[in-house]
Amino acid sequence: MSTLIDYTLHLADNSLILGQRNSEWCGHGPVLEQDIAITNISLDLIGQARNFYQYAASLINQTIKQSNNPVTEDSLAYLRTEREFKNCLLVEQPNGDWGQTILRQFFFSQYQYLLFQQLQHSKDEQLAAIAAKSLKEVSYHLRWSSEWVIRLGDGTEESHSRMLKAIDELWMYTGELFQAAGYELQTAKEGIGVDVSLLKPKWEEKIKEIFSEATLPVPEKVFMQSGGKDGKHTEHLGYILTELQYMQRAYPGNEW
Amino acid sequence: MITSTEISEKKIRSILEEVKDPEVPVLSVLDLGILREIKISENEVEIFITPTYSGCPAMDVIRMNIQMTLLSHGFKNVKVTQVLSPAWTTEWMSEEGKRKLKEYGIAPPNPKQQVCDQKLFASAEAVQCPHCNSYHTHRVSEFGSTACKALYVCDDCKEPFDYFKCH
Numbered sequence: 001m002s003t004l005i006d007y008t009l010h011l012a013d014n015s016l017i018l019g020q021r022n023s024e025w026c027g028h029g030p031v032l033e034q035d036i037a038i039t040n041i042s043l044d045l046i047g048q049a050r051n052f053y054q055y056a057a058s059l060i061n062q063t064i065k066q067s068n069n070p071v072t073e074d075s076l077a078y079l080r081t082e083r084e085f086k087n088c089l090l091v092e093q094p095n096g097d098w099g100q101t102i103l104r105q106f107f108f109s110q111y112q113y114l115l116f117q118q119l120q121h122s123k124d125e126q127l128a129a130i131a132a133k134s135l136k137e138v139s140y141h142l143r144w145s146s147e148w149v150i151r152l153g154d155g156t157e158e159s160h161s162r163m164l165k166a167i168d169e170l171w172m173y174t175g176e177l178f179q180a181a182g183y184e185l186q187t188a189k190e191g192i193g194v195d196v197s198l199l200k201p202k203w204e205e206k207i208k209e210i211f212s213e214a215t216l217p218v219p220e221k222v223f224m225q226s227g228g229k230d231g232k233h234t235e236h237l238g239y240i241l242t243e244l245q246y247m248q249r250a251y252p253g254n255e256w
Numbered sequence: 257m258i259t260s261t262e263i264s265e266k267k268i269r270s271i272l273e274e275v276k277d278p279e280v281p282v283l284s285v286l287d288l289g290i291l292r293e294i295k296i297s298e299n300e301v302e303i304f305i306t307p308t309y310s311g312c313p314a315m316d317v318i319r320m321n322i323q324m325t326l327l328s329h330g331f332k333n334v335k336v337t338q339v340l341s342p343a344w345t346t347e348w349m350s351e352e353g354k355r356k357l358k359e360y361g362i363a364p365p366n367p368k369q370q371v372c373d374q375k376l377f378a379s380a381e382a383v384q385c386p387h388c389n390s391y392h393t394h395r396v397s398e399f400g401s402t403a404c405k406a407l408y409v410c411d412d413c414k415e416p417f418d419y420f421k422c423h
């Protein structure tokens with residue numbers, strides 16, 4: 001049970017943190033339509049996160065049986081500390097410029113697309129249902145971000161050089177996506193989770209295809225950072241949580 | 257006071273016609289195709305609904321409005337349960353709903369087989385302008401004012417309009 005809870009929280013945290021990051025663009029997008037696009041994607045991700053957190057909360061409440069203070073989707077999002085968050089390092093990286101935000105989204109959407117394609121056949125009915133539901137939205141995210149990677153990579157000298165810089169900033173965080181944490185291995189064995197290491201060839205294939213159209217180089221061997229899935233994060237996550245959790249920390253139990 | 261024998265599914269359905277999508281107030285929850293099931297027991301009515309998009313903020317409002325509307329008709333014990341599987345699709349929108357959308361100025365979703373799997377940079381699907389009925393339109397943005405819509409403009413009458421995208 002506890003591995004299933006950890007796995008569900010990992011999926012939820014990935015979506016919440018990237019959703020929060022993308023939402024920082026709200027009102028600051030390069031043009032109105034793209035501002036709306038990135039915040040729509042943000043909304044989809046936060047919606048996914050809510051579904052996963054609600055499920056995690058129900059699992060946790062089954063195990064603790066203390067009815068007067070049950071765990072909720074809100075307490076999981078707002079009252080855990082950074083070492084308790086299990087998201088990948090990639091999603092907590094700063095937005096940088098538009099190119100960096102786009103590239104992060106493209107890397108992650110392709111990962112989520114492959115992941116949810118498998119997870120929708122999970123033995124766990126609720127995870128399967130959330131994956132199937134989210135997959136439809138992720139297909140939009142993937143198409144949109146792929147188009148932008150091509151547009152910027154194969155665009156002007158300026159946009160091309162910014163994409164090169166974005167690759168430099170983000171590539172080192174992509175290895176972790178396919179390094180399974182203990183709870184991923186265990187749930188995969190039980191037919192509940194997905195063995196992420198098996199997703200890597202397909203992910204790389206897609207990156208190569210889009211990068212080649214975008215006239216961008218696929219980096220060779222680079223040292224890959226990891227740790228996020230087990231709660232060891234880059235310094236950025238603390239700042240994200242400070243903003244995200246401010247209201248509940250300052251005014252505990254506050255409701256809109 | 258309404259006793260359980262008087263409660264029928266038909267009656268509850270007709271009451272739920274009053275519950276509209278707050279973002280698209282011409283569509284009821286029935287038109288949207290998000291009502292899955294109604295379970296009536298001795299002292300409780302349970303309504304099963306499915307979300308349109310995972311993050312649609314309208315869902316919380318709809319959930320509350322279902323309870324408030326049924327309460328105003330005397331149903332005190334109403335539980336609204338969310339079901340995720342199978343995932344909602346615009347195929348479930350009623351024909352009546354599509355007609356109302358168009359009248360309201362939003363182009364209704366195209367049938368699914370036509371479009372849902374687009375290639376990169378594919379030219380946007382042909383969407384009929386809800387104002388002048390021209391098919392001479394183009395997509396401005398794949399994402400619109402809400403998660404369920406895309407932004408279009410008509411090249412004939414020049415009016416911008418929302419398209420309820422197929423999903």
